[in-house]
Amino acid sequence: MSEQWWRDAVIYQVYPRSFADADGDGMGDLEGVRSRIPYLAKLGVDAIWLSPFFASPQNDAGYDVSDYRAIEPRFGDLDDFDRMLETAHEHGIRLIADLVPNHTSSEHEWFKAALAAGPGSPERARYWFRDVDQANPDVPPNNWQSIFGGPAWTKTDDGQQWYLHLFDSTQPDLNWENPEVHEEFQSILRFWLDRGVDGFRIDVAHGMVKAEGLPDTGGDGTIEMIGTTLAPFFDQDGVHDIYRTWRPIIEEYDGDRIFVAEAWTDSAERRALYLRPDELHQAFNFDLVLAPFRAADFRKAIDAEIANNAGVGAPCTWVLSNHDVQRHVTRYGGGAQGLARAKAATQLLLSLPGVVYVYQGEELGLNEVLDLPAEVREDPTFFRTNGEQIGRDGCRVPLPWTREGASLGFGTGGSWLPQPADWSGLSVEAEDGVEGSTLEFYRAAINLRKTLRGSVTGLTWLADPGDEAFAFDNGAVVCVVNFSDEPVPVAGYGTEVILASTPLENGTLPAGSTVWFKK
Structure with a gap:
């Protein structure tokens, strides 16, 4: 494993409740994750980001932590964690734990x-x-x-x-003005670093410090987590003092371990502040999560991220889906069009300098499940808004591993959220080894990127092939992306196709597609 691996890695988010269930209780667990690590190795990822696995009443799917040094019994125990981590390392895969420092469970x-x-x-x-x-x-x-x-x-x-409680009433916010809170979390960091984790994704990394005096917000006080509105409880300058005390701790440990910020800010410039050399290593760029599938919006977000991160010497960090947002197949229109656009956007991300995060199931082309009945939903957003907001359960439905079975191979005891019947055709079994499948496309794209990434030198924009299309040279390939609903001519960009999300037709790139040409 190379030093500074995190500057150009592909990192796969595992949502443990929904990845694989080894004990048949209907909920995923750490042994389930361990059993599927060979699958992740074949996919070609460099690291796993593992969503919270700590002891928790699970009122917010583990983001309500009752004990930061214990494993949620439904997921296993510390021995299970150690075995999973050992197996990941044996396969050359690092593990990033999900730390929740803004709040605890009310059961803490x-x-x-x-x-x-x-x-x-x-x-x-x-x-x-x-x-x-x-x-x-x-x-x-x-x-x-x-x-x-x-x-x-x-x-x-x-x-x-x-x-x-900025979140559920069972998630009281910690007061980071209290020295005991600082001491406790520094101890928690060491506990897991001593155990061998390769870093931490910091949940609500922009939320731990509140404005002095706790002043009212503008309007009615409503602020969206997934947004960029300024608030007296988000992105306060004091959070940076916390991370300056954490950075020396992680640097005491060998193995090039990292911090990743979930920081929703109102600009790329504010996000870059988290990435100064004495703070954190990565911060998710959510601009493409929020962007419509349009050339101008993607290009603007790409330019801003590259420019601002260069100023602090940090890698760009790209993401399209995670456990908090609607899956991008559905955001891009659903059906065949949504899937084609999702593959095109993913191939684009894998062309960009920096780090790419993949959310479990996107490599299968999974869609958002929009029709879950109220009686199976668990997201507190659904209940606190009396169903006006359906919440995030639709992107958390357990993965389909096989064509058949009560839970499509997720486990022997059903699944905590029901899977759509048509996911049988999107299962790992249905796609594995099948030419043209989404899984094989992801495997090809990720593993090609690994062979090419040493040649990526940056990004140089080339002449656009059309109004809703763009092209660039990253030093390793020429990448052309067609955001439009019509084919665009690409004959002038190269003669040898390395990979295309949709096959070229008579020298044109189909609608909603990306192609890499050999330089």
Whole structure:
């Protein structure tokens, strides 16, 4: 494994609930992940980002942590984790753990102690508690709204104080003005680094510090997590002080380990601040998650990311789907058109300088499941908005591994969310070794990228082949992307096709397609 591997890696997000179930309880687990590592090795990925596997009541699918040093029993135990990590390393795959430092579960020992200790106690100082105004007992301390809907404040059972939760009421926000919080998370980092993890993805990395005085937001206090609106609880300058204390810790360990920020900011310039040499190594660029499938929008996002990251010496970090957003096959129109565009966008990402993240199942061409019945949904967003927002369950449906079976090979005991019947044809078994399948396309694209990435020197824009198409030279290949609904001529860009998301037709690139030409 090369040093600074993280500058041009392909990293695969495993959502453990939905990846593979080894014990037949209907929910994925660490042994299930371990058993499928050869599949990931064949796909060609360099690392796994493993969504939270810590002990948790699972009110928010593990992002409500009750014990940061223990494994959620439904996923296994520490021995299972160690075996999984060892198997990943044996296959040359690194593992990035998902750290949740903005909030804990309400079942965490700290929060239970805080409720027991009462107002003004050191235990409550670890969180954001505020007195209830007895003259206006139903008016919260400010107008902040939960990202999941409804107020961001909940009263304690005795009615004396409110506590802050930017997410669900079972996820109280930690107070990072408290030194004990800093000490605890530095200890947690060391616990997992000592165990051998290769880095951390930091959940809500932009949210740990709140503006002084907790001022109201503009409007009605509603702020979307997946957006770029400024807020007094997001992207405050104080978060950077935290990361400057974390960077020396991770650098004590060998193996070139990294931090990855989930940081929603209002500009590429603000995002780049997280990537200064004494802070974090990567920060997700969500601009392409938010962008429509249009040439101008993609080009603008690409230019901004490259320019701003160059200023801090950090790699660009590209992503199209994850566990929080609608799958890009569906975002791009669904059906054959959506799949063609999704493959084209993925091949484009794999052409760009920097790091590419792949969300589990996108290599199979999975669509968003939009018709899950209310009785099976688990996302707190669905319940806190009384169903007005359907939430994120649709991108979290367990993977199909086989054509048949109660859970299409996910496990022997069904699956915690039902899979569409037509996913049988999108299963690993149905696509493995089949020429033209999405899985074989991903394998070819990722493994070709590995052979070519040493030659990638940057990005030089070439003359556009059409109004809704662009072309560039990255030093290794000439890449042409057609965002339009009509074929575009590409004869002038090269004669030898290395890979095309859709086969060329008489010297033209079909609608919604990408091609790499040999230089």
